[in-house]
Amino acid sequence: MSAPLTIYVPRDSAALSVGADATAAAIGREAAARGIDIKIIRNGSRGMFWLEPLVEVARDGVRHAFGPVAAADVGALFDAGFPGAGNGHPLSLGPTEELDYLANQERLTFARVGVIDPLDLAEYEALGGLEGLRRAAAMKGAEIVEAVTASGLRGRGGAGFPTGIKWKTVGEQPEGRKYVCCNADEGDSGTFADRMLMEGDPFMLLEGMAIAGFAVGAQEGYVYIRSEYPHAIATMREAVRLWEDAGLLGDDAAGSGRPFRIFIRRGAGAYICGEESSMLESLEGRRGTVRSKPPIPAIAGLHGRPTVVNNVLSLATVPVILAKGADFYKDYGQGKSLGTQPFQLAGNIKRGGLVEKAFGVSLRTLVEDFGGGTATGRPFRAAQLGGPLGAYVGIGHLDVPMTYEALAEADAMLGHGGVVLFDETVDMAGMARFAFEFCQIESCGKCTPCRIGAVRGKETVEKILRGEDVARNIALVEDLCDVMTDGSLCAMGGLTPMPVLSAIRLFPEDFDKGRVAAAAE
Amino acid sequence: MNAHQESESDEVEALVVDMCRQHDNAPAALLEILHDIQDAVGHVPQSSLAAIADALNLSRAEVHGVVSFYHDFRAAPAGTVTVKVCRAEACQSMGALTLIEDLCRRHGVTLGETSADKGLTIEPIYCLGNCALSPAALVNGKPVGRADVERVDGAIREARS
Numbered sequence: 001m002s003a004p005l006t007i008y009v010p011r012d013s014a015a016l017s018v019g020a021d022a023t024a025a026a027i028g029r030e031a032a033a034r035g036i037d038i039k040i041i042r043n044g045s046r047g048m049f050w051l052e053p054l055v056e057v058a059r060d061g062v063r064h065a066f067g068p069v070a071a072a073d074v075g076a077l078f079d080a081g082f083p084g085a086g087n088g089h090p091l092s093l094g095p096t097e098e099l100d101y102l103a104n105q106e107r108l109t110f111a112r113v114g115v116i117d118p119l120d121l122a123e124y125e126a127l128g129g130l131e132g133l134r135r136a137a138a139m140k141g142a143e144i145v146e147a148v149t150a151s152g153l154r155g156r157g158g159a160g161f162p163t164g165i166k167w168k169t170v171g172e173q174p175e176g177r178k179y180v181c182c183n184a185d186e187g188d189s190g191t192f193a194d195r196m197l198m199e200g201d202p203f204m205l206l207e208g209m210a211i212a213g214f215a216v217g218a219q220e221g222y223v224y225i226r227s228e229y230p231h232a233i234a235t236m237r238e239a240v241r242l243w244e245d246a247g248l249l250g251d252d253a254a255g256s257g258r259p260f261r262i263f264i265r266r267g268a269g270a271y272i273c274g275e276e277s278s279m280l281e282s283l284e285g286r287r288g289t290v291r292s293k294p295p296i297p298a299i300a301g302l303h304g305r306p307t308v309v310n311n312v313l314s315l316a317t318v319p320v321i322l323a324k325g326a327d328f329y330k331d332y333g334q335g336k337s338l339g340t341q342p343f344q345l346a347g348n349i350k351r352g353g354l355v356e357k358a359f360g361v362s363l364r365t366l367v368e369d370f371g372g373g374t375a376t377g378r379p380f381r382a383a384q385l386g387g388p389l390g391a392y393v394g395i396g397h398l399d400v401p402m403t404y405e406a407l408a409e410a411d412a413m414l415g416h417g418g419v420v421l422f423d424e425t426v427d428m429a430g431m432a433r434f435a436f437e438f439c440q441i442e443s444c445g446k447c448t449p450c451r452i453g454a455v456r457g458k459e460t461v462e463k464i465l466r467g468e469d470v471a472r473n474i475a476l477v478e479d480l481c482d483v484m485t486d487g488s489l490c491a492m493g494g495l496t497p498m499p500v501l502s503a504i505r506l507f508p509e510d511f512d513k514g515r516v517a518a519a520a521e
Numbered sequence: 522m523n524a525h526q527e528s529e530s531d532e533v534e535a536l537v538v539d540m541c542r543q544h545d546n547a548p549a550a551l552l553e554i555l556h557d558i559q560d561a562v563g564h565v566p567q568s569s570l571a572a573i574a575d576a577l578n579l580s581r582a583e584v585h586g587v588v589s590f591y592h593d594f595r596a597a598p599a600g601t602v603t604v605k606v607c608r609a610e611a612c613q614s615m616g617a618l619t620l621i622e623d624l625c626r627r628h629g630v631t632l633g634e635t636s637a638d639k640g641l642t643i644e645p646i647y648c649l650g651n652c653a654l655s656p657a658a659l660v661n662g663k664p665v666g667r668a669d670v671e672r673v674d675g676a677i678r679e680a681r682s
């Protein structure tokens with residue numbers, strides 16, 4: 001008897017949101033009814049969300065893709081020869097790795113996401129997992145820090161601070177209790193890379209955290225995951241349990257002779273808790289109020305002890321750097337934006353998903369070649385880059401290379417790599433209003449320009465929307481933005497002006513509609 | 522307080538004491554404890570705050586301050602089915618605001634409130650990490666992508682059955 005055919009049906013929550021569980025169940029039922037021997041693996045997502053549920057069949061070492069496969073399609077698929085063949089079926093997409101969307105990427109951090117069973121440690125190891133950790137376990141802390149510094153890796157959470165330099169500071173603090181805190185609060189609209197990684201390759205994050213622990217002499221790690229991600233929380237908890245059982249975490253973590261443990265913590269629905277000091281307050285069981293700096297967390301972080309705070313993607317990239325070398329990593333990218341960035345194409349886009357590319361790819365390549373333009377088919381009008389605190393850009397920005405430097409020059413920012421598309425029906429004054437509203441809802445309340453400015457800003461944009469005293473109110477909004485930029489303690493209040501002012505600058509006509517309408521009456 | 526309410530709050534107190542102990546009565550675990558309580562009881566009852574404060578050696582004001590800071594914690598029970606609809610930018614680009622209006626109108630509820638029969642709560646949420654399949658919703662914890670009124674209603678019916 002031949003071995004069962006392996007069929008992959010993602011367990012990623014985005015795939016679940018369009019029926020992956022029902023599809024998996026239907027495949028199981030249909031195979032049983034036809035007496036076909038199969039094994040279903042629930043993998044992460046390949047990040048081609050418009051094709052979810054994306055079903056794959058492994059035949060002769062090649063994975064063949066079918067998608068989007070609804071439960072109702074399963075019977076017809078089997079009729080056409082699936083899983084043995086079925087290549088003539090309209091949902092057949094051909095070999096997965098040859099799909100343009102994947103073939104044109106440079107997947108380093110996401111190499112295993114969507115490929116493996118996320119909780120199969122043997123498979124993880126077979127595909128290069130644990131190599132970085134084993135190397136690190138045999139290295140001195142300072143050597144690990146040196147490798148990370150040499151790779152040019154910068155924080156993927158938004159601020160882009162060099163990861164190696166942060167680790168060096170923590171490592172140089174006197175020995176004693178130190179922490180590694182992973183920021184998995186991923187609150188930016190248009191971003192889902194952290195979620196995909198935690199659901200699709202959770203061991204890689206644990207590996208990165210353990211390496212960070214060895215590098216700086218920390219004994220404990222915390223992953224702070226937003227409560228909006230119940231599936232990621234469950235997968236990470238299970239991953240930690242498996243690593244504990246395997247001796248990779250504990251008193252002698254991965255045979256290093258050093259202790260390292262990891263704990264999973266849930267957020268509670270507060271965007272501001274993605275700001276690192278607010279996250280630390282929350283991890284200490286308090287209100288997520290932003291701390292004044294100094295001291296920086298590297299010197300006095302969790303419970304006042306030296307703490308590495310890094311984004312999920314920063315930490316998950318470290319094992320690659322340790323395994324393949326700093327030179328390998330920094331061969332990707334350009335200037336001071338080295339390595340690869342997992343971009344996330346979202347919103348009104350035909351082919352939304354995860355695109356990991358070397359820094360320097362143009363926005364046009366992302367939006368047009370990968371994304372295929374808007375989902376509605378109407379002309380593209382605006383994109384918001386880098387989450388709710390990031391700038392809106394328009395058609396004139398399509399050729400900007402996606403690097404930290406080029407985006408800053410274009411008065412925009414990369415943030416966590418989110419690209420949210422809007423078609424021509426978007427009302428940019430409405431989006432400016434929303435930027436203030438979001439700041440009002442999520443402000444921690446510590447400083448007046450942010451707390452009060454957000455409310456005043458929202459009210460003033462509402463006046464503009466009604467056509468009241470437009471020129472004066474636009475000037476008022478601009479003044480208010482100056483006050484918020486200069487007088488806010490953190491980027492919540494400090495960068496809310498970015499979407500607002502970019503909308504006014506690029507789409508002034510949208511701020512004049514109310515006046516025109518009022519005059520016409 | 523009538524006898525029924527009293528025994529109920531005694532029960533809550535016993536549960537809270539137990540949950541705090543499971544987290545070693547550590548003040549740093551306060552959010553986890555509040556989540557555990559809400560998962561078990563459906564909300565964080567006012568009557569639990571004193572017991573938490575006692576167990577963790579915090580003031581009641583501190584515990585209240587934390588409960589009120591975070592959007593997740595509710596002081597009163599939600600409906601049997603809770604629908605959280607994303608109204609952040611990516612979902613707005615695909616019509617989330619209209620979807621929310623339509624859902625509320627159809628079910629006769631105000632966003633953020635619970636229906637009179639306690640059957641349904643519709644709440645705003647800001648990003649579910651499903652922004653490539655916008656608009657996104659969560660219906661009793663179950664993700665719904667490419668959400669429209671029909672798909673959300675289907676998930677509501679499923680949650681009720």
Ligand SMILES: Cc1cc2nc3c(=O)[nH]c(=O)nc-3n(C[C@H](O)[C@H](O)[C@H](O)COP(=O)(O)O)c2cc1C
Binds near residue numbers: 159183184273309310
């Ligand atoms: C309002 C606000 C929200 C933030 N949200 C996040 C977040 O969700 N995830 C994240 O990693 N960083 C977030 N940051 C950035 C963190 O403060 C911090 O820079 C980051 O976690 C450091 O890790 P990195 O160097 O690996 O990027 C946020 C910052 C601000 C001001």
Ligand code: SF4
Binds near residue numbers: 290446448490493
């Ligand atoms: S800018 Fe806003 S969110 Fe940041 S510390 Fe001030 S009040 Fe808090």
Ligand code: FES
Binds near residue numbers: 188191608610611612
């Ligand atoms: S913006 Fe709605 S799911 Fe992310």
